[in-house]
Amino acid sequence: MTDEATVFVPGHITGFFTISEDDDPTKAGSQGAGLALSDGVTVTVQAADERAVYLDDTSIEVESVERVLDALNANVLVDAESDLPLGAGFGVSGALALGAAIATNRVLGRALSENELITIAHGAEVQAGTGLGDVVAQAKGGIPIRLEPGGPQHNTLDAVPSRARVEYLNYDELSTESVLDERGEQLNSAGEKALSLLVQEPTLSSFIYASRGFAREAELLTPRVATVIDDVSDTGGQASMAMLGETVFALGTGLSDAGYEPESCSTYPAGVVFQ
Numbered sequence: 001m002t003d004e005a006t007v008f009v010p011g012h013i014t015g016f017f018t019i020s021e022d023d024d025p026t027k028a029g030s031q032g033a034g035l036a037l038s039d040g041v042t043v044t045v046q047a048a049d050e051r052a053v054y055l056d057d058t059s060i061e062v063e064s065v066e067r068v069l070d071a072l073n074a075n076v077l078v079d080a081e082s083d084l085p086l087g088a089g090f091g092v093s094g095a096l097a098l099g100a101a102i103a104t105n106r107v108l109g110r111a112l113s114e115n116e117l118i119t120i121a122h123g124a125e126v127q128a129g130t131g132l133g134d135v136v137a138q139a140k141g142g143i144p145i146r147l148e149p150g151g152p153q154h155n156t157l158d159a160v161p162s163r164a165r166v167e168y169l170n171y172d173e174l175s176t177e178s179v180l181d182e183r184g185e186q187l188n189s190a191g192e193k194a195l196s197l198l199v200q201e202p203t204l205s206s207f208i209y210a211s212r213g214f215a216r217e218a219e220l221l222t223p224r225v226a227t228v229i230d231d232v233s234d235t236g237g238q239a240s241m242a243m244l245g246e247t248v249f250a251l252g253t254g255l256s257d258a259g260y261e262p263e264s265c266s267t268y269p270a271g272v273v274f275q
Ligand SMILES: Nc1ncnc2c1ncn2[C@@H]1O[C@H](COP(=O)(O)OP(=O)(O)OP(=O)(O)O)[C@@H](O)[C@H]1O
Pocket: 012, 060, 061, 062, 063, 064, 085, 086, 087, 088, 089, 090, 091, 092, 093, 094, 128, 129, 130, 131, 134, 173, 174, 175, 176, 177, 243, 244, 245
């Protein structure tokens, strides 16, 4: 046991995905692919008499984190700091859940393994309805391809063996929960097509091409996101939409070359790291 533990969890932009439902939340999840980001969430956990969760010094309630703390029977103070907006397609709720699981285990001496903690965080996200594949992707890092859905005991992960500078521009939030409820079927056929394209040619360029096709086919593009993606294409760059937020991401200097003023970071090769 220790008084305090701090971990960094990379953000994660999903480019495309499919939905797999299952009564067992450790088997439910998504296939798909995305980018783990050097912009992420730093989560500090301290033992406390009462439970409290803060993001950037503001008290927040995030169901996935509550579920993780319930599973670990933990009264702790979770103090998170993030470069990324919540609810905008960067997997912040997954990062909070995974960071809380890994750091709480250390602080309270729960002696669970990494896969056990990833399973708890993944199941919590699935049950909260805020994510299906972010947690397993964030635990792996890099440019993960989720070939099979679910937590670490059930899924199969591969990756695009590459790295990239990433630019992004966020306009607004999109509720993961409501999009998943309303668009299931349409997403799955577009997601399967995108995955088979990427598996045939697992490169960054295919990833972003497949992601753009998915966003279009699943009819998730908002007018301003579509305009920005077209502007990036017109200047020879590659961009798509982050699932699920009103957010555009581009490889390299795609957005700045098109005259926008984006945030920038890079893909993050590792998963969760103790600080
Ligand atoms: N101010 C806030 N804005 C957005 N969400 C909030 C806020 N405060 C608490 N929440 C909770 O945080 C969670 C956000 O989950 P959501 O899955 O939409 O975001 P994300 O993980 O950042 O993005 P995504 O899953 O699309 O990559 C929800 O449970 C929501 O209820």
